[in-house]
Amino acid sequence: MSRYPFRASEQKWQRIWEERRCFEARTDPSRPKYYVLEMFPYPSGRIHMGHVRNYTLGDVVARVKRRQGFNVLHPMGWDAFGLPAENAAIQKGVHPAEWTWANIREMREQIKAMGCSLDWRREFATCDPAYYKHEQAMFLDMMERGLVYRKESWVNWDPVDQTVLANEQVIDGRGWRSGAPVERRKLSQWFFRITAYAEELLEAIDRLERWPEKVRLMQKNWIGRSEGARVRFPIDGREEAIEVFTTRPDTLFGASFLALAPDHPLAQKLAEENPDLAAFIAECLRTGMSEEVIEKAEKKGFDTGLRGRHPLAPWGAPDGLPIYVANFVLMDYGTGAIFGCPAHDQRDLEFARRYGLPVRPVVLPPDADPARFSIGEEAYLGDGRLVNSAFLDGLGVEEAKRKVIAWLEEHGLGKREITYRLRDWGVSRQRYWGCPIPVVHCEHCGIVPVPREQLPVTLPQDVDFSKPGNPLERHPTFRHVDCPACGRPARRETDTFDTFVESSWYFARFCSPWAENAPFLREDVDYWLPVDQYIGGVEHAVLHLLYSRFFTRAMSACGYLDLDEPFAGLFTQGMITHRTFRDAEGRWLTPEEVRRDESGRWVAVADGRPVEVGRVEKMSKSRMNVVDPTSIMEAYGADTARLFMLSDSPPDRDLEWTDAGIDGAWRYLNRLWRLVDERLGLLPPPGTPLPEPHTPAERELKRWTHRTIARVRDELERFHFNKAVALLREFSNHIEGFRPEGESGRALLREALEALVGMLEPMVPHLAEELWERLGHRRILAETPWPEADEAWTVAETVRIAVQVNGRRRAELELPRGCSEEEVRRRALEEPRIRRFLEGREPRRVIVVPDRIVNVVL
């Protein structure tokens, strides 16, 4: 029996595609464009199954669009800066550049083996100075436009590794690598002013119609707009006042204290004269200040002894409010100070109970009795009528907010304000393997940008990783420069960019990767951008996707582009999961270390002892449940792996890796191979004019062909690739059962096989090309237009109409499509089974839905 020779076939077609330059894209404004992009990989070593799924999904889109007549841009590159390269340098003594480029070589071959329709001429790595020099130039442009600034801020500092850690790198208060307790330090850091676009980034989310709702919601939450008021509380006996931001100005009359963040300037100032307060503040800062930690920690405060005057005195708190420094107030949010209204805020309530402060309700729930309502252990957060609130009494919460803000504004004690949860984007990293920040610090001139003609500031190659900390700091020459402004000795910035900076504009670079004097050419980006379809994991739903949206606006502000949104369509794929296994001692085992014995139990290969089959989890090295894509592609071929990725599970859901699933895909490829192979002798030559179908079987086959073309087109359009696969399998099952009689039958069989093979190409391109060639075609499939459905043949001649009695199916009618209601009704009531239910009675009602259903109501 003939088998699909995948090894020879995959090599052959990959060579032909390359020779014919099928997938090279050229800017051509006379043609409609389509830009498909998968999130570019970090070159960590080898590709994993998530990459295979990602690039398969993207390739299906690229191949379909190309054959539908679009000028398709489908590039690939490397997000090449980042920590793992430095860890390798520390652990294995390899230079980060060497490690990275070796990984790129390895992964490039692995990706090429998948047979994706990529324009490899456009490949680049972000660690290449030819890439990052443009990033440095853009940074300077943004600095000139005030989109970049430097300020002191609190960071997570790992005292052992001597570096800043991102929040995600702090696990239970300890550095993820060193295990040392993380300290909070104040450092001067570079920031991108993303908050300048907070409102615009938020408001534009509603127009991202081809983005998943989930991602849009996550970005909205992340930006976190809140409307409220800024209120001034003068301090008794002092010049300064405390500025408070609140989203509940309606509850001002319920205030019973004021609280400052531990790092609030006033708190710091008071601590200078008060050692107890200083100790308290130090304690707060040590335990970390993430919102999560604060929520769980006990609410603690330190009474400063000062008193704040209520802005609405004499009605509210005529005796003033105690001022605390409290561990649950964040300097980063609002003004770093709050007024506490325990009755209507849970944190404030916990604090008030602990320190015996008054709890005065000012919002009465709708059905509560004013005389008896009081707050227990739960603050009341809902709507209601204002009470105990002087001129606000009787108003609803929203009305009260408006009225009190108007009053505050009128009396100069406060104003309406909108704040955002979004913080400016800190991009300084005390790291070697990143893009150098192109500035110089001069004692006399301050911060001086590196002159454009001196860009790029390249990373020195000779660095020493034997000691902790940033090797750029210790480098003999890198940091010592002459000030570009005054010429006196100065210090080069040794921080490098967060790697999210590189990934914030790479999609634009792919449009003109060859441009030397500019990051990209206007004619190219104006044509190709925005990306029409972006595909990647949902884990980037906020950071990368939000930074890119900001960066695109910032680039436009600097005149590089005329564009707001980089990604018109976004698709987020699910994870690849796999069973986990543990042996009797609880050690994780890899899938290769287990097998099924004769009775079907899972046992260890090594000793035959039973293993515990654990949960299905995301593939990860720590769980030992990873399957290497290359070993699968070597054993079954790239097309098998691709087909498996597309079958069964909808692409946005998690996909469970199973050996049975791979076998199933492999078997189907061979079935297709035989389906064509065994019928080659029957078929007329390609291009034979299509005769009208003669027999019912021929008419049915024709209908299957065109209905499948139409339905597959729709499912592909909606990213329902699993359904497209199912439709093609159904179609091939039907072709298998067709026995051609005579010339017309054989011609129609060719039509069906060609449609099938043609539609398989985006999913299993090597097999499809091979079969297409065997069907006698000289023009390769990748260059052949996508099959078109003849609408006249996309509907069946007859329809099956279910006949229900009281909503339960009792019979079925086979009628010509488009029968009149009266006809259907008559035929339904004539059915013997229906007459039995009627027992001679007249039905009370008969509902007829044309071509679908009849419901007889007794």
Added chain:
RNA sequence: GGCCCCUUGGCGGAACCGGUAGACGCAGCGGACUUAAAAUCCGCUGGCCCGAUCGGGCCGUCCGGGUUCGACUCCCGGAGGGGCCA
């Protein structure tokens, strides 16, 4: 704690606007081919029940209610799982 999403056979999943629930596949069972195995091909496959067979009945989309001629689909309440923000 708030907001959002999900829950369909042994399993992954189909079912478009409320109109024949379970497409397609995996696993399983029975059969053919074979000395045998693999591969391949054919048939069956939600549960319970009646019936010699063709056939027929009842139940069934997490649970409870509702709307409707008709509900996996819409509404209310609950349970379980997941995500985001706290």
